[in-house]
Amino acid sequence: MHTALPLALALAVALATGGRLLLWQQSRAHDTGSVFALLLGESRRAFASQVFLKADAYFHRGFYTSVFDLALPEGKTHLAKAAESHDHHNHTQQQHPNRDWIETFGRNFYPSEHRHIERLGEAREILPWLRLAAELDPHRVDTYTVAAYWLRERLNKVNEAEAFLREGLRANPDSYEILGELGRLYAENHRDVPRARAVFDLAIVKWLRQEASKPNPDELAYAQILGQLAALEESTGNLDRALAHFTRLKRVSPAPDTVQKRIDELKAKLGRPL
């Protein structure tokens, strides 16, 4: 066989693969502007997880179980759980008995007690790591929602929370989680009902488009968005809309009996049969 043939074949494969890769790269969201993207390339996403865990360690005042210890069974950090549902997890669960004298002795020199940040304003200390995690991986959605929660709820920095969520939305335009958090911010902090309603509605549309057809959809996020929207409608006197949202919520809620009680209350207010 002529030696030029394999070379020509290799060149053709290389050109074709290169072209496909170029198209694939161009089709992805543009997040190559940051210094980290320039320096680390795609590997920065692996660092983002570590940095997010660092924020969780700061939430525990330096204490955190290593990869060599047990991971959380739900696969989520305590920080994210706290932002989701004011988590009060078992503080003794993660404490391992000392295995030997070196471990016993070593516990004197690093934070070995499971404690949370307590003082008002201390929560600000986790923010640099969340900011860095977002820089490293702009497509990690929970970085934005968790940071926004702490900024809004604990530090009263509503404008900064909104700006950060909007930054997250630019990087993840289809994220129903970020839209849900943004809607919550408009409803609870800005008291801007029309805008909150529009954002929640958009979040629901995004959720239905992405999750509804999945075998295991993210029902918790959907339930949270529906719950927020229903409460918003109820508080503004739109009881019919609230009733419709609560009815949808009942189907996905982990506590359908509680939702049914709210539905019954609303029906009673509207004078409809139970």
Added chain:
Amino acid sequence: MNTIWALAKVVVLEMVRRKDFYVLFILTVLLTATAGSVNLFNDRSIVRYLKEICLLLIWASGLVIAITCTARQIPAERESRTIFPLLAKPVTRGQFLLGKFLGCWVATGLAVALFYLFFGLVSASRDHEWPVLNYLQAAWLHWMMLGIVVAFTLLGSIIFAAPSSNGTICFVSAAGILLLSRHLNKVALSLAEPLQSLLYAFYFALPHLELFDARDLVIHGAELIRWDMIALATLYAASYTAFFLFAAWLVFRRRPLN
């Protein structure tokens, strides 16, 4: 003792004259200042990340200073052939080693003190607190740890041919111990015998440098470490330092000098 101290003074003066420390100190200052100038959600009172970065740089610089300063001592004396008149004075080989160790350790201690003073200033500028005793404990433990590293590097400088290879091996070993040795027992327990016993024995034999790393306690404003624990840690460091120095003396006393 006078002989040892005279040798140590020469080492300290040599380090003062060299540029290594100044370069590392300026780098630490510049990087900490850059990290401090970042605007994080319009909040100027965030401080712990800055403490973390500053202490990380201090620890890295401390290791570099201790290892590079120690690794070149004996090879430089050999290369310039000043070791012959020194040992003919008469200075015993044991005194020579002890003098070199003391000089490197004191020089490293001076560097650590300056670094922690800078750390205290950075911390106070944002935190408006000055927990001097906590910083002293952290700096003391750091210096004790560097004592083990200096003794270990001194042993390496007799065994390995070039200062560069010795420096690299010591740096990788120290960093590996700092990062992983705390978890070796957990890994050992997940293995089957006889690997489990072998790894556990290795875990107990290693000098646990991470025991001296109180950075997280300082960063998160924890209470003081119990003084009896500090004393025990000092004793632990002294034991390993003595062991490595003794091993270095054993190797060095019969080694031909040229």
